[in-house]
Amino acid sequence: MINWLESQGAFNHPYWMCKGSWSYADNKTITDTGCGNICLAGAVVEVMGTGGAITIRVTTPTTTSGGGVPSAQFTYINHGDGYAPGWRRDYNTANPPPDSHPVGAPIAWPSDVTPAGYALMQGQSFDKSAYPLLAIAYPSGVIPDMRGWTIKGKPASGRAVLSQELDGNKSHSHSARAQDTDLGTKTTSSFDYGNKTSDTTGGHVHNAYGHMDSSGSRTGTDFALADAGPGATSRDTNSSGVHAHTTWIGPHEHTVYIGPHGHVVTVDANGNAETTVKNIAFNYIVRLA
Secondary structure: OHHHHHHOOHHHOOEEEEEOOOOOOOOOEEOOOOOOEEEOOOOEEEEEOOOOOEEEEEEOOOOOOOOEOOOOEEEEEEOOHHHOOEEEEEOOOOOOOOOOOOOOOOEEEOOOOOOOOEEEOEOOEOOOOOOHHHHHHOOOOEOOEOOOOOOOOOOOOOOOOOOOOOOOOOOOOOOOOOOOOOOOEEEOOOEEOOEEEOOOOOOOOOEEEOOOOOOOOOOOOOOOOHHHOOOOOEEEOOOOOOOOOEEEOOEEOOEEEOOOOOOOOOOOOOOOOOOOOOOOOOEEEEEOO
16 A cells, blocks of 8 residues: 555655545455554545655545445554554544453443443353353353452462352450459458347246155155145255356457459450451443353
8 A cells, every 4th residue: 555655646745635436346455454454445545744754544434345444544654664663543433442351350330230242240141152252251151140249369279260258257366354453351340249148038947856754764865845835745946046148249340351363254246247348339240242
């Protein structure tokens, strides 16, 4: 193409342009741009600059043939061989760039409305023949259910890709103690009980029995019955031994030794039903292709 433009004198003017005919039979296609084929039928070619600094812009029509890209704009810049001349492609609303997000990679999406060409990751099956690239990422034909899950980088060993790990805390321990306090020796309160007297209700007598023969000899222990009256055969002992005791209690106190000691401390459970971090809820979606 450069040679043809040069033969047309395109580089002899600061600005030059032409338009390709609609003859598809005679159409030429540029295939070495590295960013898509340019079908020149119906295309507009603009040349800017002269000599060692040229810019070529090709705008393709809305329809094309020969594998060309329609509704696109290609730009070739050549400021000399030392400046790496080459083609680039400009994207626009009619020719947006291809979706470059890898198929299968979870995408955090801030809406419950799924964009076209994507699916929510909710553990559903998919047609592997309809989405072969997604089948490469998930050969089981099932999209992982990402609801309530976060993504973690695979450790160096011990885990397989797409394996699940349940919530848990790192193993740890707690220590708890009640501070020792020496309560020393404590004194109870003092009270003067004074002198206390026992009662005298213990006074009593004993009854003694005896007999005396009217005549003849006798044996046994003699005792007098005169005080008992004529004809008496018994008598009571004297109760003059009734008496009481006085006990002195007086003011006094007791000591109770408590001494240094500790107490058992119970640590109650606390926390949520599962381990969480501060978070914002997004939907995970995946590209279908």
